[in-house]
Amino acid sequence: MALLTEALKKYIGMQSETEIACDPVERGAVRRYAQAIMDEDPLFAEDCPNNARFGGPVAPPLFPTHMFRRAFGAPDPIQLRARDAEFDGLGATSAQGLPELVPIKHLALLNGGSEIEFFRYARHGETVRLRSRYADIVEKETSKGPMLFVTIETEYRNGADELLMKVRRTLIRR
């Protein structure tokens, strides 16, 4: 049974609208993030000699990728699916602004890896926006059975439309 159906192929090339993160880069959010990744670099905390050339305190390099959270008033998947034993806790939040892949929404999701290019840090106070596309979806036969490799390309920019980073993610669905 092929996982890569015609209905699924229609998603390849699909591009998201520009999505703006619900909050700007907040110092408290940066602190919790830096503590969670166990990298309390002064770059991330306050003005210091090493972040002068970046224009002041910045967020950790990958922080922009985690800024796209549930906005005030947006539906709460945790409550909506509280009685759904199949709910994996993620909902559609892993799709980087793209619609959920409905034909395979029942399949488990694993993070396959990424290729990332960095151009700027996101500074404290800046807004961040993204735009994504489903670059490819391929099926591969593995020792654990057939799996789908979903490639998503995303560009992150700040409020001045300056490029922060480009990410090419591979998500494994099985």
Added chain:
Amino acid sequence: MAMGSPRYFEDCEIGAALPLLEKGPLTTTHLMRWSAAMENWHKIHYDKPFAIEHDKLPGLLVNGSLKQQFILQLLKDWVGPAGWVWKVSFQFRAMNLVGETLSIWGKVADKRAGPGYGLVEIDLGITNGEGKESTPGKATLALPHRGGTPVPYPFVPPQA
């Protein structure tokens, strides 16, 4: 890591190892703190029955999104304040489970001088206490020349 002194392109030797970065042992508390910090509630990182019975995993997984942070820390600290981490790629080839201690490693694979700054190619990965590799990858780092200026910011890739 002391971030005071820049690292120069001329000081990098092909084959040299980056200082090992160790993280762990990683507990469910570490993973819960990370899930909360990024507001990502994927159950395979904290709901053991779901991970094992529903997703057929061997246990609670260390988040790939956390492992990639460790790789960035290794590289950022190594290039220092005047350099730049330009490109990073990695694959999550194997799972890491709660309780493991991870060693994040890097090695200079190649280097090439350019006008303004030099580029250093890095092979990297993450091994657990048994030496098993889970996250092989590569990076391209930009370093200033000794006596030159810092790598441009925002970063300007070299002309092809």
